[in-house]
Amino acid sequence: MSNSMDDVAKEAKSFLIIGSNTTEQHPVFGTMLRRAVKFRGAKLVVADPRKIDITDFATLHLRQRPGTDIPLINGLMYIILEKGWEDKTFIDERTENFDEFKATVMNYPPDTVSKITNIPIEKLYEAAEILAKNSPMAVIWAMGITQHIVGVRNVMDLANLQMLLGNMGKAGGGVNPLRGQNNVQGACDMGGLPNVYTAYQAVTSDEVHEKFEKAWGTTSNTKVGLTVTEMVPGILDGKIKSLYVLGEDPVMSDPDTKHIRHCFAAIDFMVLQEIFPSETSMYADVLLPGVTFAEKNGTFTNTERRVQMVNKAIEPIGDAKPDWWITSQIAKRLLSGTSDRVQREAPFSSWDYADTSAIMSEINALTPSYGGITHERLLKGERLQWPCPTKDHAGTPILHTKQFTRGKGKFMPIDHVPPAEKPDDEFPMIMNTGRVLYHWHGGQMTRRAKGLMEVYNEALIEINPSDAEKLGMNGRKIVRVTSRHGQIEAKAWITDRVPPGMVYTNFHFPNASANELTHASLDPVAKIPEYKITAVKVELV
């Protein structure tokens, strides 16, 4: 998030929630937004094909056809420009490339957009007016925006919208992607990505790899690595022989499960470090017992870049070990066998860490935005959001207040690209996927939580009443959903949360996981799969 949840919830005069089921996926932030609407009168526009719970609080709900976010956003910007509601000062002083961008937006007049998105013209005008006239306006999104083959374009277009309205760098505005996992922000910040070291220092930059060569006493690989969506299929074509998987369950969470299983079955050697035997552990050669968050000390970074302490409450269960200890042990053993790879005199060549605070000191030295974030400060109660470059820096709740990282904000002309999968006669419906309030991702944790299972204990497929009637459900419960990639059977939940022609499934339960049906069409830049749109047919069982 460019901003913090607190300033967004307390100071925005309006919100655009697009592709975020906020009250179910980020429930506490969801309640902050409900409070803003109910007690402060903030205006809320929700753009989502589904009638998710937060739409109860919406001033306006736009139900765009899935995969038409760019025409919708461009259409709103067309109206903003037509009415002269743009922030001319912000555009002049802080941005560039406006004319080229505007030329593209001019191709999206309301009648065209209405045809593509299926949103009535007057609702487009109403939405544009709410968002432009109640500023600051905060845009909030999650995977509903990013899990498309146009994920990157969707995000850029939302950034265009916020620059057009001058909502960047101020409290109550900003671009606010809600990160899914507790520490997905931190995993990215810490270099858990194929193209960057910590703090997004590019592996292709000479300056950067020299810095890490000196620090770690090693020679750098300067070739950008593979993403998860490339590594797993890479097993089949022989590129990847071995995987070390820490706390992930790709069989549940990656697209096209059948294909994932097929890939994993072909691997030479897989190490899985987990707390439970997962769906993925069937394919692992070695299973190392890591621990839960309650059994170790360290930090997580939340969606607003806030670094917070995780404090050990209990001793590891059985012979399980903290994950940082296990990784260090593997590293040490590998180095003892190939001693020429690392020069011991380099300042951070060693793997002898007494605790995670010592690891954080190394992070401080090599990660500019985390330079001043120490366990000591956090334990004293300091509240720190990165960038926090030095030990006397108070952190940065709002980004881009004076200028953007690259200097001026660059408007990007973004055109519509239709989704990869289109419905046809055989697969006439669209399946959307996601999670529900009571479960988490592949479900390894929440399926083992008694109370949560009492409330929600099987996969439910949301289907519109009109589709249920067409199918002739008439009291029958189980449906079979088939895509070009697989099929599942599960109980139907007949509800107008989904529009006619759409079903919604989750991936919490192995016997009916949405990812048996999804496909690995990727965004060309981010390599994120298009989970949100799969062509399916639905039949009675």
Added chain:
Amino acid sequence: MINIKLDGKDIQTEAGKTILQVAKESGVHIPTLCYHKDLSPTGNCRMCIVEVKGGRFLQAACVTPVAEGMEIETSSEKVTRDRKLTLELMLANHPMDCLTCDVTGECELQDLAYEYRAKFPEWGTKGKRYQIDSDPNPFVRVDMNKCILCRRCELACAEIQVRDVWGVAKRGFSEQIVAGAGTNMLEARCESCGQCVAYCPTGALSNKLNYGMALAHQVRKVTTTCSYCGVGCQFDLLVKNNKVIGVSSNPNSPVNGMALCVKGRYGYDYIHHPDRVTKPRVRRYLLEGKKKEEIREQIEEKRGKPASDTPSAWDWVEAEWDVALEIVAEKFRMIKEAHGADSIGLLTSAKCLNEENYLMNKLARQVIGTNNIDHCARL
């Protein structure tokens, strides 16, 4: 600014504040029960009554604004006597089971009874009027016999969670807190966030998952950060005998204050689930020095099926850490030698610590020499 007299002391303060606010700012303690700083004051429990000179009745400090020239006594004999009487009336309608009540030690009614030496009436109490554990919600234990009608639950649901599950039904002695129009909580669209439990001052609403497991003074509280979504709520883990037995709100949490969601507050029991892997496991073929190619058929035969007695090279065998780690290192070394560093990939974890993700990045780049590292940010 206005001038008032509080317990004989001259105080200058702003108009519009309540007596309770001014007292707090001046370091004067006024007891409260239905009042909570996060919720709208209602003035219905009468614990915070004070004597205002010239007033016909004692005033509830939480809802009475200060006015110019006001003279307030916060602990006069009359005030103390009336507070005690109020408490005794509550106790007359409260079960006498503090000895086995789950919230003993953190019950605000109990604290006040102790402070004011209020006892259960000698003639006994009204006894059980409602079914104990009356709601099927799997997380919240409802015992309205212990309800003092403070309405914090109603306000927490309406003002924090904004879900309006709780309401008040009937009047007079029959007055009671109900979910929806007298249905159960889940039927009334409860999201099981447990905010009502966190704000309940007595044992009327308590936690079902750890009912009977510990009293307040028997648990150690460890403040930590939730491991579910990216909001980053903080809370206290309740620990007894090296076991996490619950979660409680920590009002100092930077992001969420007292608020939590159903997973954060009630989704912790996976920690001690019997499925936990507690010792390293390796496939039998690795201990027997076989190659994976030799046993592909056995793997296909075995995979995804329930454990059987027929031994297979693909069986899990528990191993000591040294053995397992040595196998891992040896295999990585051999694969790197045979196929190069880029034939190895690392999937790091968005569930793990920053420090652990840093080490995975260091392992990939410093030790192995590949940039093949990613995690589930895309998934």
